[in-house]
Amino acid sequence: MTEEEKQESALSRFGRSFKELLYGMAGHDMTRYALKTRGSMEHLFILITMGDLLGVPILPPYYSLRILPYVVPQISTWKRRMLRERDLTDALA
Amino acid sequence: MNTIFVLIIAAIALFLGYGVYARRIDRDVIQPDPKRACPAKLYMDGVDFIPASRNVLFGYQFKSIAALGPILGPIAAVQWGWLPALLWIIFGTSFIGWVQDYASMMMGVRRDGDTLGALSYKLISPRARNILMLFLYFYLLLIMGAFGNTVGKGLMINPKVPLGMIIVTLAGILAGQMLYKMKQDIVLTSIVAVAISFLGIGISTLPAVSNIFSGLYGLPKSPVVFLTVTRAQFIGTLLVFVFCYLGSVLPIWSWAQPVNYVSFWIIALGMLGGVLGMLIWRPGMGEFPAFTQWSIPTGPLWPMLFVTIACGAISGWHSLVSTSGTARQLECETDALPVGGGAMFMEMVLATIAFLTATVAFGSLAAYKETLGKVAALGVFAEGLARFLDHIGVPHDFGVAYGSVFLTIMGLTIMQLAVRFMRVASAELLGDKVPVFKNVHVGTIVALILTAIFVWIVPWLTIWTAFGAANQLMAGLALLLISLWLKEEGKRNTWALYPSIFMLVTTVAALILLAYNQFKGIAVAKTSQAAIAAALVAIIAVVLIVAAAFLIADGWKALQKRRPEMAKKTP
Numbered sequence: 001m002t003e004e005e006k007q008e009s010a011l012s013r014f015g016r017s018f019k020e021l022l023y024g025m026a027g028h029d030m031t032r033y034a035l036k037t038r039g040s041m042e043h044l045f046i047l048i049t050m051g052d053l054l055g056v057p058i059l060p061p062y063y064s065l066r067i068l069p070y071v072v073p074q075i076s077t078w079k080r081r082m083l084r085e086r087d088l089t090d091a092l093a
Numbered sequence: 094m095n096t097i098f099v100l101i102i103a104a105i106a107l108f109l110g111y112g113v114y115a116r117r118i119d120r121d122v123i124q125p126d127p128k129r130a131c132p133a134k135l136y137m138d139g140v141d142f143i144p145a146s147r148n149v150l151f152g153y154q155f156k157s158i159a160a161l162g163p164i165l166g167p168i169a170a171v172q173w174g175w176l177p178a179l180l181w182i183i184f185g186t187s188f189i190g191w192v193q194d195y196a197s198m199m200m201g202v203r204r205d206g207d208t209l210g211a212l213s214y215k216l217i218s219p220r221a222r223n224i225l226m227l228f229l230y231f232y233l234l235l236i237m238g239a240f241g242n243t244v245g246k247g248l249m250i251n252p253k254v255p256l257g258m259i260i261v262t263l264a265g266i267l268a269g270q271m272l273y274k275m276k277q278d279i280v281l282t283s284i285v286a287v288a289i290s291f292l293g294i295g296i297s298t299l300p301a302v303s304n305i306f307s308g309l310y311g312l313p314k315s316p317v318v319f320l321t322v323t324r325a326q327f328i329g330t331l332l333v334f335v336f337c338y339l340g341s342v343l344p345i346w347s348w349a350q351p352v353n354y355v356s357f358w359i360i361a362l363g364m365l366g367g368v369l370g371m372l373i374w375r376p377g378m379g380e381f382p383a384f385t386q387w388s389i390p391t392g393p394l395w396p397m398l399f400v401t402i403a404c405g406a407i408s409g410w411h412s413l414v415s416t417s418g419t420a421r422q423l424e425c426e427t428d429a430l431p432v433g434g435g436a437m438f439m440e441m442v443l444a445t446i447a448f449l450t451a452t453v454a455f456g457s458l459a460a461y462k463e464t465l466g467k468v469a470a471l472g473v474f475a476e477g478l479a480r481f482l483d484h485i486g487v488p489h490d491f492g493v494a495y496g497s498v499f500l501t502i503m504g505l506t507i508m509q510l511a512v513r514f515m516r517v518a519s520a521e522l523l524g525d526k527v528p529v530f531k532n533v534h535v536g537t538i539v540a541l542i543l544t545a546i547f548v549w550i551v552p553w554l555t556i557w558t559a560f561g562a563a564n565q566l567m568a569g570l571a572l573l574l575i576s577l578w579l580k581e582e583g584k585r586n587t588w589a590l591y592p593s594i595f596m597l598v599t600t601v602a603a604l605i606l607l608a609y610n611q612f613k614g615i616a617v618a619k620t621s622q623a624a625i626a627a628a629l630v631a632i633i634a635v636v637l638i639v640a641a642a643f644l645i646a647d648g649w650k651a652l653q654k655r656r657p658e659m660a661k662k663t664p
Contacts, residue, residue, distance in 0.1 A: 017148045024152020026357045027279070028145065030350045037346070039140035077138040087210035088226055090141070091517045092417045092510075 039081065042074050094175070094378045096371055096453050102183065103445045107438050110187030115195065115434045122584050123199055125426035132206030133422050142206060142421045147428040150419055154436040156357065157414045158194070160507040161240055161471075161500065162404025162564070163440050167448035168473050169557065170401045171461065173394050174384035175452045181398060182448060185406025186441040189592040193568050195433035196575040196589055197412040201420025202429060204578070208417045209571065213644075216577045217651045221644055225570075228640045230518050231633055232409070232563045233511045237540070238547030239560035240511075241333055244504040245548055246322075247471045249329030250315070252306035253298045253490065254497045260293025261359065261498060262336065265352030273346055286355045287362075294498055298490045320622045322549050330548050333505065334541050340509025341516055341537040349509050356502040363478065363499045364446070370481030371449060379456030391554060392610070396603040399596075400561035405444025407596065409567020411437065450477025471500050515540035551626040555611070559630050562603045566641050569596030573648045580655045601641060608634035 049071045051058035119125065133144040145153070170178040197209075204212060214222040249255055268286040271277040296302055307313075310325035318327045340349045391397050404410065415433055423429060454477035455461040464473050478499070479492030487495070516536035524531040530539070547556055572593030579586035611631035618624035 020146055020148035021152045024145075024149035024154075025156045025361070026152075026283075026354055028149055028153045029156070030346075030354060033345050033350055035140050035143065037344075039138070077140075080136055080138045080142075081140060084136075085211065087208065087214075087222065088229065088514070088518050088521060089208035089210040089413060089417050091514055092208075092413050 042078060043082075046071055046074065046078055094383075096375050096377070096449055099179065099445060099449060099453075102179070103442055106183040106187050106441065110183075110191065111434055111438045114187065115191050115430060118192075118588055119195070119430045119434075122579075122588070123196075123429075125199070125429060127425045127427045129426055131202050131423050131425060132420065133424060136206060144424040145422045146424060147431055150422055150428065150432045151435055153422075154194075154414065154419050154432050155439050157418060158404065158408065158411045158436060159440050159443055159503075160404070160410075161243065161504045162408055162410070163444040164405075164447040164474055164500065164503070165243065165471065165557065166402035166405050166561065167444050168451040168465075169391070169554070170398055171381075171448065171451050172385065172389050172391065172465075173398055174382050175378060175448070176383040177394055177398055178402060178448055179445075181402050181406050182441060182444045185399075185402070186437060186444075189568075189572075189596065190407040190411075190441070191434040191437040192589055192592055193407055193409075193572055193575070194411045194415050194437040195430055196579075197571050198415040198420045198423070198429045198433040199426070200575055200578045201416040202423055202426060203582070206421045209413060209574070212416065212574055212578070216574055216581070216655075217644070218647045221647050224640050224643050226518070226522070228563075228567070228570075228637065228644070230515065230522075231636060231640075232567060233515055233518075234540075234543055234547065235556065235560040235563050235633065236511050237337075237508060237515070237544040238551060238556045239553075240504040240508050241330065241544050241548040242551070242553045242556050243471050244501050244508075245330030245333040246326040247553065248475070248497045248501050249332055250310065250323075250325040251472075251494075251497055252303040252310060252312060253494045254501065255297070255306055255329070255332060256302055257290075257294035257297035257494055257498045258332070258501050260296070261290045261355060261502065262352055264289040264293065265355040266348065267351075268355055269347050269351030272351065283354075283358065286351075287358045290355055290359055294494050295491060298488075298494045320549060321620075326549075330545070333508070334545065336505055337509050337512045337544075338537055338541060340505075341512040341540075342533050349513075352502075353506050356506060359495075359502060360499055363495060364443070366485055366487065367450070367478050367481045368446060370484040370487075371446070371453075374481065374484040376453040376456065378452055381452045381456060381458055381461070385458065391558060392603075392606055396599040396606065397558065399599045400558060400565050400603045402444070403561040403564040405440060405447070407565065407568045407592075409564050409569075409571055412568065412571035447474060450474050450481065454478075454480045471497070474500060512537060512540050512544075515543075546629070550622055551630055555607075555626070555630055558603070558607060559633060562600050562607060562634070563637055565596055566600040566604070566637060569593055569600055570641070570644055570648070572596060573645070573652075577648065577652055577655055580652065597641070597645060601638060604634045604638050604641075607631075608638065 047054075047056065048058050049064050049067055052061060052064065131144070133142050136142045137144070167178050167182060170181070200212065201207060204215070207215065210222050210225060213225050249258070264286040267289070268282050271282040271285070272279065310328060312325065315323035315325040318324050343349075387394050391401060399406075419432060423432065451461060451473050455464065461473065464476050475493050475496030478496035479487075479489050482492040482495070483489055516533060519530045519536045519539060529535050572589050576586045576590040576593055579589060608631045611627040611634065614627035615624050615631070618627060
């Protein structure tokens with residue numbers, strides 16, 4: 001790598017870092033809240049699909065089975081979220 | 094002392110504190126392992142636990158910890174003279190502040206992403222968590238009281254501010270709609286929203302517009318509506334409450350987040366302009382004394398200075414952000430120091446700039462006190478910033494309005510988060526017994542009524558001192574938890590334990606002094622309002638002292654019992 005290339009990569013690295021920093025200050029919070037909203041929606045979606053397993057007869061099993069494939073990829077992360085003990089300090093961030 | 098010298102001292106503190114001391118602790122004591130999986134990867138759920146790069150997290154952490162605290166504290170504290178304030182900012186950050194932010198983050202990472210509540214439960218006792226929750230509610234109430242008082246009764250009463258603030262809020266709402274509903278580009282959205290905000294702040298300084306608010310407020314001498322609250326203060330605080338109410342009950346994407354986003358640009362551009370103006374002007378301290386006297390109306394230098402400058406040197410709020418938010422997003426352990434420690438040192442720089450706006454911008458204690466007497470600490474900052482902005486060609490009137498909106502937004506950003514949290518807390522704590530608290534509107538209104546009592550009744554400096562003491566006490570407790578965790582891990586903990594002892598002793602002393610003064614104030618109060626205000630603050634101070642006493646006693650017992658091998662047995 002030539003000196004010019006090294007300098008260029010350092011500059012582009014700085015540019016990328018600066019962009020990330022700005023994003024962290026300005027937009028990261030928004031992304032997190034969007035993800036939290038999606039997480040809440042997923043909880044509802046899973047409840048609709050699997051509610052009868054929990055004794056909540058929301059959708060007839062036929063429809064549950066039809067939408068089950070869309071739920072399956074979310075099950076592992078959903079389990080982690082649901083089973084994690086929470087308290088009020090979790091609501092702060 | 095010249096501005097440049099102060100900035101050089103801050104740079105030296107940054108180099109020695111971060112580059113030498115913090116790095117040494119990180120390398121020799123904590124020993125982060127870049128290969129060890131962090132909770133962000135181990136428990137990734139795409140919501141709370143999700144890895145992010147260190148640059149993103151540095152920005153996130155800095156924005157989350159920097160609010161009104163690092164700005165107002167130094168401004169109020171220079172009443173003891175500029176030297177004690179500057180020394181506490183620099184030494185507080187270098188030996189205590191970064192320790193808390195960084196170590197609480199690492200504690201969260203090494204303890205599976207646990208928050209302070211869970212950590213106090215596991216490391217101290219089940220009772221500790223319940224007390225911490227109660228403590229947190231009062232702490233947030235004090236934040237609301239202190240920030241609401243400064244924004245509603247201090248800044249919004251300037252007739253050149255409210256319209257600017259309303260337009261910035263509308264620009265934020267527009268930004269939310271453009272982003273989420275119209276699916277517009279973020280760059281275009283930002284340019285439009287920021288341009289509208291600047292235009293709004295400019296329009297609000299026009300005499301034709303400010304005269305409308307002057308008339309509404311009944312200026313030049315605003316009439317008293319009730320107690321000692323003037324019509325201007327009443328309308329100003331009502332505007333703040335409406336903002337917080339909407340921030341608490343509306344979907345976060347439509348109100349709180351986009352307004353915060355637009356605010357970021359206003360704050361960042363304001364800071365940039367202020368620093369540029371300061372570097373061009375390079376004023377000296379002039380006749381501003383290095384030290385005035387040991388005891389001022391706020392109280393003696395020790396312990397009161399150490400709670401007046403809350404954030405900017407150390408703050409308990411940071412440990413909440415570090416554990417609940419950032420620790421769950423760290424990509425690898427080695428990122429904790431630049432993110433946690435780095436953001437704290439950056440806040441030290443922000444506090445130093447705020448310190449300079451109160452000192453060099455005025456050049457003398459008399460000029461500073463004259464402005465402080467007229468418009469309180471927030472007004473001092475707005476005026477100081479405007480004087481710096483003068484030197485890059487920004488009209489003075491616009492600069493003052495800009496500085497005021499800048500600070501109003503900073504305060505409101507935290508306030509709406511605190512109201513949301515208080516609403517959730519009341520629903521969780523009381524919802525089962527009193528189901529009406531589960532209603533979002535009821536929870537929000539109750540939180541705002543409690544806030545209103547503090548804002549309308551208690552004087553600014555008293556509520557600020559109480560908030561500072563609670564905030565620093567929270568930091569002392571977080572440091573105690575860190576010491577416990579370090580002992581359990583078999584690591585040297587004196588670098589966290591000694592700061593913890595210092596903070597606990599100082600803040601409890603400050604609370605005792607505050608409670609004593611307030612109880613004394615009840616006896617000599619000339620009005621019923623003054624008596625109620627003194628009683629309120631005294632009761633809260635006593636509650637905080639009792640809660641802290643339980644937490645310290647339990648923590649100390651746990652510290653005596655903890656042995657390194659217990660780490661494996663802890664659930």
